[in-house]
Amino acid sequence: MKRRIGVSIYPDHSEFEADKRYLEKAAKLGFSRIFMSMLEVTDGKEAVRQKFQRIINLAKSLGYETILDIAPAIFEELEISYDDLSFFHELGADGIRLDVGFDGSKEAMLTFNPFGLAIELNMSNDVAYLDNILTYQANKPFLYGCHNFYPQEGTALPYDFFVRCSERFKQQGLKTAAFVNSQTGKIGPWNINDGLPTLEMHRHLPIEIQTNHLFATGLIDDVVIGNAYASDEELAAMAGVNPYQLELTVDYVPKVNEVEKEIVETCQHFRRGDITSQVIRSTEVRKRFARAANPPHDNLVAFKRGDVVIGNDDFGKYKNELQIVLASHTDKRKNLVGTITEDELVMLDFILPWSKFRLK
Structure with a gap:
């Protein structure tokens, strides 16, 4: 499976022009995936539509795949249903990440949505959640996995636990993702931001070493910077990592x-x-x-x-x-x-x- 690098942006905590400059710089370096949080939206359906459509359309023009991070509260806020994903299709998203799971049958059904949206699962649990979904005959090409990130110092995953969680997804041949931490990024979903890595051991390491490590495990296909905005030097260093061979x-x-x-x-x-x-x-x-x-x-x-x-x-x-x-x-x-x-x-x-x- 091809490997990619990506960035995160937080439209409810940033300005469009700043996001635009960041995405343009990253695209020129080969970044091709965006994690975009919708967990904080409170502006109402039409305001959210306008804000997210604008930035996602820009992302598409730059060649990015965009995954929106959502939770049940978002559906209530926007007065939409899990049984109809047309709103996210209209925004231009390529997929949605389910921060909170359901009963397995629901996730499997979502992978057959008529818009071809990828359904990304939370990977940071060492339980039989994925197995349950697959028993309901999910549409595997549209099923992804993505780890969490952890804004509070000392709360990210230990390495051995990360391996066990990740192996559950790789053994099924699913696309996987995890987060690395920018040492300059100050923007995340919440008002606590001690960095946004998946692995605690990465929190204070240079970004290229975090990236190199995740690719070296053979367990992660997409490595995404969790916080915004990474510095120009960090973007270049991460882009310089060979995803397929340890350097x-x-x-x-x-x-x-x-x-x-x-x-x-x-x-x-x-x-x-x-x-x-x-x-x-x-x-x-x-x-x-x-x-x-x-x-x-x-x-x-x-x-x-x-x-x-x-x-x-x-x-x-x-x-x-x-x-x-x-x-x-x-x-x-x-x-x-x-x-x-x-x-x-x-x-x-x-x-x-x-x-x-x-x-x-």
């Missing part, structure tokens, strides 16, 4: 040589299938650089988890093999060339046998 950043040691830099930066790395617990081995690169000299340097230190080492001239046939250290050890036949940045060390767990990865 890790290496901080070089001062004595790294040009051969080592070329091995690190220009090669398509993959982990050997017959793995070891001590290092991640990228072995094919040594064939390409078999004749390149690589004198010893920084080879008498104790290597630690996350260090990037390359075999030096004393390593025989293993000269110029690249390894990422998983367990501390020493070996003077290897040069320390750099270290994976600390915030990215968690990603080493996703480099499995035969996993492809790049270093930058």
Whole structure:
């Protein structure tokens, strides 16, 4: 399934022109999905129609898919029914996210709406909610999953729980989404905004590392910035993440040589299938650089988890093999060339046998 990046906007807490500038900037960088909250609407049906139609029409012209976040109270406020989704179709929305669920039969029936609206479910519960819906023969191509975000510090999901919830949806082949947090965004649905991530461990990390992590899990197809507005730098950094292959950043040691830099930066790395617990081995690169000299340097230190080492001239046939250290050890036949940045060390767990990865 193709992977995408997206943004969130909150028309009841923002101005159209500011939203317009934000969406235009993000679209130029490749963002293609919008999460748009309707949980706060109080202006009446016609005012809501005009406000949301205007911004959704703009989004369509920029190539976005727009999902509206709704709850039962919205239907009461707008005097509409779950049995007739024409209002959201008229707004131009591509789907609606059900912040609160029903009995399973209702959700299944909604996936057969005549407008082709996607029905997105709340993924942040480790219960058989999805299984129940599917027993009612839901129209699976129109059924999505999307995690919650959590405005209060300390209340977002722990990683192991996130995995269990997400696996329920991925095992059924459904499109999935989760949120990352902008460190500059101040706008969200509520008057408390300590950031809007899905995972608590992400709340204070750079946005590109959050994004890289979610894609690396293999459990999330769409990564969406939960709060508005992300900075230009954050948008560019997130757009630079490879959604399909793990890319890790290496901080070089001062004595790294040009051969080592070329091995690190220009090669398509993959982990050997017959793995070891001590290092991640990228072995094919040594064939390409078999004749390149690589004198010893920084080879008498104790290597630690996350260090990037390359075999030096004393390593025989293993000269110029690249390894990422998983367990501390020493070996003077290897040069320390750099270290994976600390915030990215968690990603080493996703480099499995035969996993492809790049270093930058």
